[in-house]
Amino acid sequence: MPLITNPQDIQLILWDIDGTLLMPKGVGRAATRLAMLEIFNTDAGIETHYFGGKTDWRTLLELLPPQGFSEGTIRELMPAYERAAAQHMNRIIVDYAVEQCPGAHALVTELHRRGYPLQGLVTGNTSSIAPIKLRAGGFDPDWFVVAAYGSESPDRNDLPFLAVDRAEKLTGRKIAPEQVIVIGDTPADVACARALGAVAVGVKTGYATSPTELEDAKPDYLLDDLTTFWKDVLPIFD
Ligand SMILES: [Mg+2]
Numbered sequence: 001m002p003l004i005t006n007p008q009d010i011q012l013i014l015w016d017i018d019g020t021l022l023m024p025k026g027v028g029r030a031a032t033r034l035a036m037l038e039i040f041n042t043d044a045g046i047e048t049h050y051f052g053g054k055t056d057w058r059t060l061l062e063l064l065p066p067q068g069f070s071e072g073t074i075r076e077l078m079p080a081y082e083r084a085a086a087q088h089m090n091r092i093i094v095d096y097a098v099e100q101c102p103g104a105h106a107l108v109t110e111l112h113r114r115g116y117p118l119q120g121l122v123t124g125n126t127s128s129i130a131p132i133k134l135r136a137g138g139f140d141p142d143w144f145v146v147a148a149y150g151s152e153s154p155d156r157n158d159l160p161f162l163a164v165d166r167a168e169k170l171t172g173r174k175i176a177p178e179q180v181i182v183i184g185d186t187p188a189d190v191a192c193a194r195a196l197g198a199v200a201v202g203v204k205t206g207y208a209t210s211p212t213e214l215e216d217a218k219p220d221y222l223l224d225d226l227t228t229f230w231k232d233v234l235p236i237f238d
Helices: 027-040 056-063 071-095 104-114 130-136 156-171 187-196 226-232
Strands: 012-015 118-122 146-148 180-184 199-203 221-223
Touching: 012 156, 027 056, 027 071, 027 130, 056 071, 071 130, 104 118, 104 226, 118 156, 146 156, 156 180, 156 187, 180 187, 187 199, 221 226
Parallel strands: 012 118, 012 180, 118 146, 180 199, 199 221
Antiparallel strands: none
């Protein structure tokens, strides 16, 4: 299990969005529903669908094949779906009281101010949706200098690799897996950290389906919320 022995070695923090940085209060489900109706003419299953930890691509792969859509068709229509989802979300998000998770904004702001470690996104949201949600939650999307999105793969475990690759290209430095922290609120976030070999931080502010689910996933660090991140995970500047 990769535990942080030297906090100064951490180069990159990869953030989940929903349930970790902010609570979207249903706007994701609503925008997904409208975009599905527009592009695929069905919203079957969306009302009871569990989104936690899934990429949006995975969501479409779970909901649409029973309605007669093939994986190939879903892949082909992903760009159109992304555009539609962003248009709908831009229109409806004012009606949703998106909330910051405790400690998240202060932590992201402090990391940005210090400029190190770098911050990025590993999110199930599409590339078009993520910045809209972040802005609604009071976060500047530009502070996350690399990202991998839920419109890039059905498999969340692919995403940390994409993000690290982009961070290496951006910085011109090699970034080892144990120099990366992945922070999220579901077992899928822990699993994608494991896939890379990164440090997994679980935070109990979001969408775990039971009180022990996140604990059972055995993240390296398990936090009630992000207010104790500096103390518990990265006592780098104390
Ligand atoms: Mg989440």
